[in-house]
Amino acid sequence: MKIGLIVNPIAGMGGRVALKGTDGVVEEAIKRGARPVTPELARLFLKELEGYGVNVEFLTGPGPLGEDILKEFHFPYHVLRHRDIKWRNIMGVKIPDTTAEDTKFLAKQMLDKVMLIVFAGGDGTARDIAEVVGKKVPILGIPTGVKMFSGVFATSPEDAAKVLAEFTKGNAKIEERAVMDLDEDSYRRDELKARKFYDVLTPIVESLVQGSKEAVKIDEEEELEALTEAVAEDILLEDGIYFLGAGSTIKRIKDKIGIQGTLLGVDVVEVKDGKARLLVKDASESDLLKFLHKNPKIVVTVIGGLNFLFGRGNQQFSPEVLRKIPKENIIVVATQSKIRDGIVRVYTGDKNVDSKFKGYIKIRVSPWMEKLVKVI
Known part of the structure; x- marks a missing residue:
């Protein structure tokens, strides 16, 4: 079974340093002491998945968009190599020049080739993918962002692996879930502006995939x-x-x-x-x-x-x-x-x-x- 894997390598960096997100503030996050967190969480997902003996082939992005991490494991994979990813050094921390456009491009290329797109990121990454795929192919999030209010995320990287394993066996239900996102600039100004952007399809295994954030009744x-x-x-x-x-x-x-x-x-x-x-x-x-x-x-x-x-x-x-x-x-x-x-x-x-x-x-x-x- 062919599965898409998209990694947002800078997702989640703003969390511990009180930036509420990472979009547009990577340099500020690093100045405050942030370090990349997504690569390690994506590794946890793949390490857990190895234990299930699933028969999958991944389609992924070049370098930090998925290729670099898949190299460390034994899964067959094919790289959708759309451009060379460059790196920059910010205060001793290497950061790739990846953007939302990379995520959208890869999602579009995967659309008619995979049964499921798994991504490592937060609500912003989910929104980028949902904009491209709609309800044409299910998506599943490995939670590595800051907020993750959308209903497409597994409760942990390890649980994402369990959901994928059950999906390959035909044991996961496919449900319509909401992709939520906050305006991060407003979020940092202490204003809560959240809304549903898209409905997408997500594989669900009970207790392993979260719901979406609710307002107070x-x-x-x-x-x-x-x-x-x-x-x-x-x-x-x-x-x-x-x-x-x-x-x-x-x-x-x-x-x-x-x-x-x-x-x-x-x-x-x-x-x-x-x-x-x-x-x-x-x-x-x-x-x-x-x-x-x-x-x-x-x-x-x-x-x-x-x-x-x-x-x-x-x-x-x-x-x-x-x-x-x-x-x-x-x-x-x-x-x-x-x-x-x-x-x-x-x-x-x-x-x-x-x-x-x-x-x-x-x-x-x-x-x-x-x-x-x-x-x-």
């Missing part, structure tokens, strides 16, 4: 207001350092404790004698690492539809950060609808850190109630 507003008010009051009662995560639920808490925090970033706050003080606004991974010796607490929510605590849109909470924070120091706040599936997900790319969260975690769902929810 209007009839939950009163419930959410009471919940965030209660959590804010509890925070102000206990002195210490808090890492307050991203999203509209946590932004309500930030407002209620009296800080001008970000909607879409992580903020570092100190609470003392019942008052909150903003120490770092829109913190990066390196900012968080500076406060680990003060035994901080993390306050996060579940991303509606995606069921993620860590690994989507909050990569500042990196394995190095989470490794040193006790599980009991993580406060999770969510309305009942966000956890209706009875599970939440953590995927940091570090198996030891992910295993720390496996089992059950308490989630505050109302001013007076917590629920134990399974972490997978």
